[in-house]
Amino acid sequence: MKDVDTLEFQNLRSVDEVRAARVFEEGGYTSDEGASLASMRYRFDHARHLFLGAFDQKGSLVGYVMSTQANAPLVTHRSMEEHDPHGSTVCIHSVCVNPLWQRKGVASRLLEAYTRAIRNYNSSIDASECKINRLALLSRKNLVPLYERAGYTTLGKSSVVHGTETWYDCIMDL
Numbered sequence: 001m002k003d004v005d006t007l008e009f010q011n012l013r014s015v016d017e018v019r020a021a022r023v024f025e026e027g028g029y030t031s032d033e034g035a036s037l038a039s040m041r042y043r044f045d046h047a048r049h050l051f052l053g054a055f056d057q058k059g060s061l062v063g064y065v066m067s068t069q070a071n072a073p074l075v076t077h078r079s080m081e082e083h084d085p086h087g088s089t090v091c092i093h094s095v096c097v098n099p100l101w102q103r104k105g106v107a108s109r110l111l112e113a114y115t116r117a118i119r120n121y122n123s124s125i126d127a128s129e130c131k132i133n134r135l136a137l138l139s140r141k142n143l144v145p146l147y148e149r150a151g152y153t154t155l156g157k158s159s160v161v162h163g164t165e166t167w168y169d170c171i172m173d174l
């Protein structure tokens with residue numbers, strides 16, 4: 001049964017889960033858009049607190065949001081390459097759901113859980129650590145309503161060239 005109410009949201013815990021995410025990444029993004037396994041491993045190793053999965057009752061990964069922190073107001077190419085623990089912007093690089101679970105509200109729940117998780121992260125860290133004050137992502141045009149319903153504001157076309165898609169900058173200030 002594919003019931004979004006039964007999903008559990010938590011950070012990825014193992015390299016096997018990163019491999020499972022990579023299968024969805026490969027299917028959901030074109031080869032010039034999607035992250036390589038090496039890049040996903042890097043993000044898992046350096047920014048696991050920003051790699052949130054939705055898991056079904058059997059513990060299988062159903063979808064995920066994957067990001068890095070950056071010292072820039074919007075998603076940049078640099079933020080795709082590296083995680084800056086002193087950056088106050090979370091740059092979301094992937095929002096991806098198993099095709100068997102799509103159009104059931106998983107991404108909407110994931111985005112909601114993600115915002116909650118980042119707020120919790122801010123409350124949990126030491127005063128000397130960098131708090132996150134913005135979530136930023138690049139959206140496809142047809143998905144802008146998905147992000148706006150999740151609380152993001154669309155700023156317009158992004159200057160980032162990534163694959164052949166035209167991307168739209170979306171942000172949420174916390």
Ligand SMILES: CC(C)(COP(=O)(O)OP(=O)(O)OC[C@H]1O[C@@H](n2cnc3c(N)ncnc32)[C@H](O)[C@@H]1OP(=O)(O)O)[C@@H](O)C(=O)NCCC(=O)NCCS
Pocket residue numbers: 027028029094095096097098101102103104105106107108109138139140142143145146
């Ligand atoms: C985009 C994606 C994450 C959406 O996941 P999902 O779990 O199916 O999304 P939801 O069920 O929460 O969708 C909520 C609403 O978002 C919009 N939406 C979702 N997918 C859409 C699509 N492919 N085209 C247009 N609108 C879409 C719809 O308004 C939908 O409501 P509806 O089903 O009542 O019409 C999923 O299709 C995916 O993994 N795609 C491949 C990777 C990708 O493109 N990621 C986004 C990059 S910006």
